[in-house]
Amino acid sequence: MAIKGHLRDFSVAQLFNLINLAQKSGTLTLDAADQAAWVSFRAGKLIYAQLGEEDGTIMHILVKAGRLTDRQAKMITTHSSSKGDKEMGLYLINADYLTQKDILATLRSHILDIVFQLFTWTDGFFRFDPNVLPPEDRITVHMDLENLIIEGSRRVQEWDHLDDEIPNLEMALKFVDRPGADIQNVKLNPKEWEVVSYVDPKNSIKQIAKAVKLNDLEIRRIVYGLLQAGLIEIVRPESMPQPAHAPRIRPLDERVQATLIDRIIDRIRSL
């Protein structure tokens, strides 16, 4: 079943987070007003991306990255009987033009460039088709989404968006209990590590910002990245009192309530 919606309601970072956490395989199509993009995943890892009508073949990518000249590319294409990217990659390696490492690094960089552009798309439709993968002949990579989400989120600079996501800096942070969410495996810069070291339900976000000398925007950026990567969550600080307007509900006597609930259960079962 395809997941679809509008990027106004569900950002690219949120979609990547969903794909990562649910370990999904398939292709995400993003359709903005003037261009489209396709990003493919296998078991929650990024494997491929293509932007609009751009030529996504390995030869084009290598020329664009300056790893081959136009002339070399033309000559290789003329002399090679290979059609698909995988065969072409093998030809390049065997003919000593490039190493496997060079090809994969260039492809990885090309895919990341596309994906980071997508983080800035805030208007348009998305659709995720499970189990739809790139053509067999394409070379795919294997990239963890958590680091990528953090980096992509860094590029989401708009203050309004961050303010909308984290409106209250008086709230605190805690690490999520989700199995597999391991902060040790995530690449963070020194400032982010400083923030992480203060993550505790006792500390408000504002207090953390003060401790690590970050302004409101900078702390929001870091917290947003960690949230989108599913590593932390926002919680009410332990010291914060309940809202004054919350009515105090007088509980029923617990024995009475238990019997009452049992009676309601019996009645609903019999409906």
Add this chain to the structure above:
Amino acid sequence: MQTVKMVITGPFNAGKTSFIRSVSEIDVVSTERKISSKAERVKETTTVAMDFGRITVDDALVLYLFGTPGQKRFDFMWEILSEGMLGFVVIVDSARPETFREAMGILHTFRAYAPTPYVVAANKQDMKDSWSVDDLRIALKLSDDIKMLPCVASDKESVKKVLLELLYSILEEMDAKQGA
């Protein structure tokens, strides 16, 4: 005669009225009005104050199901409705991701009004574009300990399952408190 209540909440057009209608023994007392806003004209009428349905448990006990108004401008009713509730159900339209953020906001608001047990019903699971329960859980940022149930609000059995899970949660919480 003792009366108790549960609150059925969720965004506009999530299926709250249908949910109550499926199990209520009386015609749901509804305060629906024609919708004036073009932006919210997904359906012809909406609940402006509250819906309520009734289930007579026995001679001495009646359960009322209160549905909250879905449109934001009527949210002043929420606090009044939440007072004294046994628990609440948050209904989410699984096929309209544009309402997920609002559903989260409603959930947090009700949690602030009263720390009672609750469950989340992923409604409209029979629709082609509906998100799966697992995907919805991630989208709504709900931890695994919060019960999230697939639901079709017009189906009585499906609604019964949701209400029963809420009641089991209430019992579990009472047991946990006693054990503490």
